[in-house]
Amino acid sequence: MHRPTWKGRVRCSPPKPPVARPPVFIGIVGWKNSGKTTLxxxxxxxxxxRGLKVMTIKHTHHELRPPDGKTDGERHARAGAIKTIVIAPGAWEMSGRRQAGAPPxxxxxxxxxxxxxxxxxxxFKSAPIPKIEVRLEASPTQNPLAPHDTRIVAVAANYRADSAGLPRFDLDDAEGIAAFIAALAK
Incomplete structure (x- = not known):
């Protein structure tokens, strides 16, 4: 009986698991009541x-509210975010659960x-991440952020806003904005 030998053969290592890619961060910024959460x-x-796993991080200047079905974090979760993080003055929560310690x-x-x-x-208007600026014509604050923030990569507005040469989306064009974000994630 002939027995195979390993002499002269190359041993194969088990395949390495794929390295997880860090997520793409995209900011949605604008003045108060400009439609950020709705977008x-x-x-x-x-x-x-489109097959993407989405998480959200929300910065608020208000105190954290107990879950009531209407908080922005709950709205994000109902929309399909797999995790929501809300950062408030002096407190923070993940997926509706208050976390110990100071907000990171x-x-x-x-x-x-x-x-x-x-x-x-x-x-997080001043965060060093790519951002889409949201502008609402009826907003009491009309000062655009884009001319002063080089990290703004597009503008979404409900009027013919000057986008300072950046891609401009109609605020109702969620499909187009989603395609833009998905392209950044590839």
């Missing part, structure tokens, strides 16, 4: 349908967003 609610399911800075949240393909960040 995010519309974008999340469109991105999920945006850059310190990386371990909490592992597993996401896209992290939509609401607020």
């Amino acid at each position: 995010i609610e519309r974008l999340i399911p469109l991105l999920v349908r 800075e945006l850059a310190e949240l990386s371990p909490h967003v592992a597993g996401a393909d896209v992290v939509i960040v609401e607020g």
Whole structure:
């Protein structure tokens, strides 16, 4: 009986698991009541349908509210975000559960967003991430952010806003904005 030998053969290592890509962060910024949360609610399911895992991080200047079905974090979760993080003055929560300690800075949240393909960040106007500026014609504050922030990569407005040479989307074109974000995530 002939027995095979390993002499002269190359041993194969087990395949290495694929390295997880860090998620793409995209900010949705604008002045108060410009439609940021509503746009995010519309974008999340469109991105999920494209096969992307979406998480959200929201910055608020208000105190955290107890869950009542109407908080922005709950709205993000209902839209399909797999995790929501809300940062408030002196407190923070993940998926509706208050976390111990002082609220982390945006850059310190990386371990909490592992597993996401896209992290939509609401607020954090000065964060060093690519952002889409939301403008609403009826907004009492009309000062555009784009001319002063080189990290703004597109403008979404409900009027013919000057986009300073950046891609401009109609605020109702959630499909187009989702496609733009999905392209950044590839």
